[in-house]
Amino acid sequence: MSNIKVIVAGPRGKMGKEALKMIHNQSTLTLVACIDRKHEGMTVKELDGFPDMEAVIYTDAATCLSEVEADVLIDLTTPENGYKHTKLAIENGVRPVVGTTGFSEDELSELTTLASERGIGTIIAPNFAIGAVLMMQFSKWAAKHFPDVEIIEKHHDQKLDAPSGTALKTAELIKEVRHPHKQGHESETETLEGARGADVDGMKIHSMRLPGLVAHQEVIFGGHGETLTVKHDSIHRESFMSGVKLAAERVMELDVLVYGLEHILD
Numbered sequence: 001m002s003n004i005k006v007i008v009a010g011p012r013g014k015m016g017k018e019a020l021k022m023i024h025n026q027s028t029l030t031l032v033a034c035i036d037r038k039h040e041g042m043t044v045k046e047l048d049g050f051p052d053m054e055a056v057i058y059t060d061a062a063t064c065l066s067e068v069e070a071d072v073l074i075d076l077t078t079p080e081n082g083y084k085h086t087k088l089a090i091e092n093g094v095r096p097v098v099g100t101t102g103f104s105e106d107e108l109s110e111l112t113t114l115a116s117e118r119g120i121g122t123i124i125a126p127n128f129a130i131g132a133v134l135m136m137q138f139s140k141w142a143a144k145h146f147p148d149v150e151i152i153e154k155h156h157d158q159k160l161d162a163p164s165g166t167a168l169k170t171a172e173l174i175k176e177v178r179h180p181h182k183q184g185h186e187s188e189t190e191t192l193e194g195a196r197g198a199d200v201d202g203m204k205i206h207s208m209r210l211p212g213l214v215a216h217q218e219v220i221f222g223g224h225g226e227t228l229t230v231k232h233d234s235i236h237r238e239s240f241m242s243g244v245k246l247a248a249e250r251v252m253e254l255d256v257l258v259y260g261l262e263h264i265l266d
């Protein structure tokens with residue numbers, strides 16, 4: 001697979017910068033444009049500290065996605081804008097690869113329908129790190145044997161959405177094998193609201209936000225006289241880039257939306 005023409009939305013963000021660096025350093029993807037909130041008409045290489053790339057920056061996503069000849073949109077923005085960009089991309093025949101988290105269930109289901117109707121391959125991956133995908137799969141396996149489980153996710157303090165997309169996806173995978181039931185003492189009460197975390201079918205999700213963190217998750221299972229912890233840490237955003245590259249290549253072979261990188265991993 002060679003020369004996949006890519007648009008990146010959110011190029012100045014923490015993930016966007018890393019994605020530009022990755023695209024610059026490999027040969028199958030070519031950056032053809034960026035969607036940003038600033039720098040209309042400038043090229044990437046004109047921005048301080050950015051790679052030597054000729055791609056033009058658009059501030060209007062609709063113009064960019066309808067005018068630029070592109071195969072793939074990589075979206076790394078915010079929940080609200082990521083949803084709009086994904087929809088626009090599908091409508092314009094550009095395949096979305098979406099890392100942006102925080103979409104509602106309704107938004108995901110609308111995008112799934114739209115992608116199928118138009119036959120446009122789409123990948124929405126709450127986590128592109130291969131280790132995180134394995135952590136989620138191991139958790140699903142463990143939940144078959146340990147149905148009492150709590151998820152603790154820890155992220156940097158600039159994150160907009162809580163719980164993280166990864167924690168929600170983990171809970172969704174566990175739900176496939178776990179019968180809904182209340183955990184803890186049947187009469188337990190919270191003397192401080194939120195103390196027991198968010199609830200998904202009785203399992204709990206706790207979200208921590210601190211400077212210094214990147215992206216971390218522990219899934220803790222409790223059994224009779226034992227606990228099992230499945231843990232993943234992204235200590236650098238480079239950890240997400242092999243997944244972004246793989247998704248941009250594999251999305252070219254799809255004609256529906258898939259949610260989660262596990263669907264394209266061998």
Ligand SMILES: NC(=O)C1=CN([C@@H]2O[C@H](COP(=O)(O)OP(=O)(O)OC[C@H]3O[C@@H](n4cnc5c(N)ncnc54)[C@H](OP(=O)(O)O)[C@@H]3O)[C@@H](O)[C@H]2O)C=CC1
Binds near residue numbers: 009015
């Ligand atoms: N799937 C995965 O593996 C991962 C997913 N993520 C997700 O990716 C997203 C981005 O994360 P991160 O890079 O840390 O966040 P940042 O806040 O660092 O970056 C977001 C960028 O999006 C830009 N932006 C906002 N609105 C628009 C718009 N309308 N058009 C173009 N650009 C826009 C922001 O610009 P401005 O600065 O001007 O506001 C900012 O540069 C989040 O949803 C996060 O949860 C993060 C890591 C891994």
Ligand SMILES: O=C(O)C1=N[C@H](C(=O)O)C[C@H](O)C1
Binds near residue numbers: 128155159164167215
């Ligand atoms: O915002 C982040 O940083 C991350 N977001 C994704 C999520 O919500 O799970 C993936 C990763 O955890 C980093």
